Amino acid sequence: MAADPTGVLTGQHYLDGNHAACEGALAAGCRFASGYPITPSTEIVERIAARLPRMGGMFIQMEDEIAASITLQGAVWGGKKALTVTSGPGFSLMMEHIGLAAMTECPCVFIDVQRGGPSTGLPTLPGQGDMMQARWGSHGDYEIIALCPESPQECFDTTIEAFNLAEQWRVPVMVMMDECVGHMTERVIIPSADKLSVLDRRWTTKKPGEYRPFDVGADLVPDMAKAGDGHRLFVTGLTHDERGYPVMNHKAQEKLVRRLVDKIRLNADKIAHYEEDQIDGAEVVVISYGITARVAQRGVQIARDKGVKVGTMRLIVVWPFPETRIRELAQKTRAFVVPELNYGQMSLEVERVAAGKVPTVLVPHGGGEVHDPEVIAEAIIKAARSVS
Amino acid sequence: MAVTEIKFGGFGGQGIILAGMIVGKAAALYDNKEATLTQAFGPEARGSACSAQVVVSDSRILYPYVHRPHIMMLMSQDAYTRFSPELAKGGTLVIEEDLVNPVPLPEGAVVYKAPATRIAEELGRRMVLNIVMVGFFASVTKLLSAEAVRKAVQDSVPKGTIDLNLKAFDRGFEWGKKIAN
Amino acid sequence: MSDTATNPVNPYLRLERMPSIWCPGCGIGTSVNCFARALTQAKLDLKMTSIVSGIGCTGRVSGYMSLDSFHTTHGRAIPFATGLKLANPDLNVIVYSGEGDLMAIGGNHFIHAARRNMDLLVVCVNNFTYGMTGGQVSPTSPGGATYTTAPFGQFEEPFNLPHLADSCGAVYVSRWTTFHVRQLTKSMREAMTKKGFRFIEVISPCPTLYQRRNKLGDGLDAMKFYKESSVVKNGADTRDLNIGFQTPITVGNFVNRSRPSFIEAQNKRYTEVFGPSYKPYPEGPHGNGANA
Numbered sequence: 001m002a003a004d005p006t007g008v009l010t011g012q013h014y015l016d017g018n019h020a021a022c023e024g025a026l027a028a029g030c031r032f033a034s035g036y037p038i039t040p041s042t043e044i045v046e047r048i049a050a051r052l053p054r055m056g057g058m059f060i061q062m063e064d065e066i067a068a069s070i071t072l073q074g075a076v077w078g079g080k081k082a083l084t085v086t087s088g089p090g091f092s093l094m095m096e097h098i099g100l101a102a103m104t105e106c107p108c109v110f111i112d113v114q115r116g117g118p119s120t121g122l123p124t125l126p127g128q129g130d131m132m133q134a135r136w137g138s139h140g141d142y143e144i145i146a147l148c149p150e151s152p153q154e155c156f157d158t159t160i161e162a163f164n165l166a167e168q169w170r171v172p173v174m175v176m177m178d179e180c181v182g183h184m185t186e187r188v189i190i191p192s193a194d195k196l197s198v199l200d201r202r203w204t205t206k207k208p209g210e211y212r213p214f215d216v217g218a219d220l221v222p223d224m225a226k227a228g229d230g231h232r233l234f235v236t237g238l239t240h241d242e243r244g245y246p247v248m249n250h251k252a253q254e255k256l257v258r259r260l261v262d263k264i265r266l267n268a269d270k271i272a273h274y275e276e277d278q279i280d281g282a283e284v285v286v287i288s289y290g291i292t293a294r295v296a297q298r299g300v301q302i303a304r305d306k307g308v309k310v311g312t313m314r315l316i317v318v319w320p321f322p323e324t325r326i327r328e329l330a331q332k333t334r335a336f337v338v339p340e341l342n343y344g345q346m347s348l349e350v351e352r353v354a355a356g357k358v359p360t361v362l363v364p365h366g367g368g369e370v371h372d373p374e375v376i377a378e379a380i381i382k383a384a385r386s387v388s
Numbered sequence: 389m390a391v392t393e394i395k396f397g398g399f400g401g402q403g404i405i406l407a408g409m410i411v412g413k414a415a416a417l418y419d420n421k422e423a424t425l426t427q428a429f430g431p432e433a434r435g436s437a438c439s440a441q442v443v444v445s446d447s448r449i450l451y452p453y454v455h456r457p458h459i460m461m462l463m464s465q466d467a468y469t470r471f472s473p474e475l476a477k478g479g480t481l482v483i484e485e486d487l488v489n490p491v492p493l494p495e496g497a498v499v500y501k502a503p504a505t506r507i508a509e510e511l512g513r514r515m516v517l518n519i520v521m522v523g524f525f526a527s528v529t530k531l532l533s534a535e536a537v538r539k540a541v542q543d544s545v546p547k548g549t550i551d552l553n554l555k556a557f558d559r560g561f562e563w564g565k566k567i568a569n
Numbered sequence: 570m571s572d573t574a575t576n577p578v579n580p581y582l583r584l585e586r587m588p589s590i591w592c593p594g595c596g597i598g599t600s601v602n603c604f605a606r607a608l609t610q611a612k613l614d615l616k617m618t619s620i621v622s623g624i625g626c627t628g629r630v631s632g633y634m635s636l637d638s639f640h641t642t643h644g645r646a647i648p649f650a651t652g653l654k655l656a657n658p659d660l661n662v663i664v665y666s667g668e669g670d671l672m673a674i675g676g677n678h679f680i681h682a683a684r685r686n687m688d689l690l691v692v693c694v695n696n697f698t699y700g701m702t703g704g705q706v707s708p709t710s711p712g713g714a715t716y717t718t719a720p721f722g723q724f725e726e727p728f729n730l731p732h733l734a735d736s737c738g739a740v741y742v743s744r745w746t747t748f749h750v751r752q753l754t755k756s757m758r759e760a761m762t763k764k765g766f767r768f769i770e771v772i773s774p775c776p777t778l779y780q781r782r783n784k785l786g787d788g789l790d791a792m793k794f795y796k797e798s799s800v801v802k803n804g805a806d807t808r809d810l811n812i813g814f815q816t817p818i819t820v821g822n823f824v825n826r827s828r829p830s831f832i833e834a835q836n837k838r839y840t841e842v843f844g845p846s847y848k849p850y851p852e853g854p855h856g857n858g859a860n861a
Binding site for chain 1: 583586616617619621632635636637638639640641642645648649650651652653654655656657659660677678681831835839843847848850
């Protein structure tokens with residue numbers, strides 16, 4: 001369905017990624033945000049704090065990120081679409097509640113504007129070191145969805161996509177920005193509300209007494225109800241049955257956790273979102289995401305100028321990892337090159353899925369700036385030579 | 389693929405970031421170009437030498453940062469000392485002449501000077517110095533159309549100050565034309 | 570339990586989940602009984618009433634109540650409840666949890682929710698120990714009592730919870746023991762229809778852990794102690810409400826005042842700033858803070 005025009009700032013703007021992400025959230029129908037200031041994400045909560053009160057929404061700055069990351073879930077069960085925003089240290093504090101959102105199937109969106117880490121690291125400079133944390137940061141076994149925008153325009157677009165995915169699959173969805181994209185200002189085009197596609201919550205049509213909150217259909221995702229609908233909901237982080245009631249045994253665990261994992265894994269191809277260029281006949285395929293994908297594109301140009309056949313795959317949805325497509329590419333190309341602002345995170349996934357069919361070359365960078373495109377070009381050329 | 393890298397430098401409070409924002413916006417929204425603005429954040433952005441960087445291009449910008457700017461607009465001596473060595477060979481320096489003494493001059497640099505502070509003071513508000521400089525920048529670099537930059541000034545400054553800022557822009561622009569003749 | 574079919578609190582419980590996990594002599598069930606009666610007396614719209622708990626023995630209360638029940642993470646019931654309330658101010662949101670959950674791991678949220686005058690009723694069952702994990706020292710544990718993690722006796726200063734709530738700005742503060750079922754029920758009823766951050770401390774026995782380890786007998790002995798050693802002092806200065814090891818316990822309704830709730834304060838401010846174009850955020854039931 002179309003977006004609610006109240007939240008859509010239609011027009012051409014010159015915005016940084018943080019402001020654009022805020023506009024994406026509002027366009028997607030987000031009317032509740034809980035936050036805690038942290039560089040380099042703060043502009044998102046600053047803007048949403050200024051924007052929400054005048055469109056009937058609510059922003060609250062909580063006492064810490066632990067609070068922010070569960071206040072938004074309370075708001076979701078109260079019927080709102082909700083957002084929280086943070087960066088590395090705050091993201092670490094939010095991990096328990098990402099697990100809670102996964103377990104209770106609470107559709108909500110977390111934005112992590114990644115900075116150099118670990119610990120306090122480089123608050124004002126970019127990194128991509130939270131990619132595995134987004135996937136595995138909470139204890140136990142679960143699945144989430146994560147996206148990586150490469151520009152302010154995509155910060156707007158992927159934040160809408162994140163809200164839609166959260167509603168469709170009832171998982172916490174993470175928008176994994178980085179400081180560079182967050183603080184970079186470019187043209188952002190916001191279409192009119194009727195041109196935007198926004199998903200509503202999967203409200204149950206069943207009556208109290210008939211409705212069981214965690215019953216699922218073919219897509220393995222339950223329909224939802226909110227507090228006050230008369231269903232006497234029971235929502236718990238404990239392992240539970242279809243009624244939501246705690247059941248402490250391995251059978252209930254197998255049934256529930258298997259489904260939480262399967263609803264994403266079995267639908268991964270539907271959730272997948274990536275862009276490819278010049279894959280056919282490529283000797284080397286560069287797989288990258290976020291700001292690094294842009295910089296890598298420059299490296300690819302340099303390598304192509306030197307005669308190397310290079311294809312690119314840019315991940316927009318990074319989790320679930322697009323295994324099917326990368327497995328196919330491993331049959332077509334002779335090497336993968338993976339530049340990222342860390343010492344090897346998504347490259348491990350590429351390597352795992354490539355399963356020894358072709359080599360995976362990591363181009364690591366500790367963060368604090370982006371790659372020198374020449375370094376990526378060299379890695380591409382070297383990879384091409386070593387397999388030819 | 390013409391790529392122009394620009395750096396704006398001065399001290400905190402001079403409106404350096406706004407100057408960069410106006411130029412980037414002019415290019416991206418009103419002049420059919422691509423423009424990426426980056427800036428230093430954190431305590432360093434509030435202190436002595438602060439900067440904004442804009443890449444302007446006819447095609448998609450891949451690498452967002454500026455390392456060897458073709459054009460520099462500088463409004464403090466400290467910024468000149470820190471940033472001018474980065475200027476690309478044969479690059480253009482656009483400076484506020486009462487605030488910057490362009491010594492040493494990078495090899496092959498072309499220098500344009502304007503008494504922007506005095507012009508701003510004549511307009512009654514010293515704080516429009518940055519907009520005078522933007523007008524001057526537009527005039528001497530000819531990178532973007534005057535209309536595009538003027539329009540970007542108009543929708544980037546606080547509503548009550550639009551007339552004053554447009555005047556500041558025009559005065560800076562005229563100064564550029566004057567010294568060209 | 571032959572009389573369960575006729576027990577007037579049954580409609581408020583998820584009977585299919587009974588028996589509860591609570592030990593014989595535990596006071597949590599007694600507090601729930603009072604709570605269910607208070608719900609009837611206060612005539613709250615049960616459809617619009619949510620109960621939120623954290624983790625621990627008292628954290629299980631939410632799951633036994635036949636309301637919209639949210640059993641959250643350890644210490645975080647208050648921020649969850651904050652989101653629920655702000656998303657739909659028409660909901661009556663009640664937080665029901667233990668002193669370890671609310672005051673140790675969740676202490677920061679407690680003080681800030683009170684400061685903001687978030688429109689929540691917080692019921693804290695204080696049994697002086699972590700029961701679920703087997704009898705560890707808690708933020709209200711009295712000096713000299715022993716615990717599995719304070720085997721040589723507690724020596725830290727415990728929290729005086731009513732004083733903490735009062736100092737942070739709660740508009741309603743009371744303390745009763747599980748012996749004082751009528752007074753506790755009345756206090757809960759009063760608090761349910763008041764607006765703002767309301768706090769009720771329920772002193773409750775833990776025969777299995779706290780009492781056994783400290784040689785204080787069983788649940789009945791605790792009741793006797795509460796009966797003999799409690800001093801009712803409504804309106805008492807909350808600074809004087811410390812509880813020592815087996816010292817007299819001052820109980821009563823201590824604070825009842827009004828100040829703007831979070832949403833009321835926000836609406837007031839934004840109406841001043843934005844003028845008549847500002848559409849006030851819904852403020853929910855119990856119109857003003859003075860209707861206790």
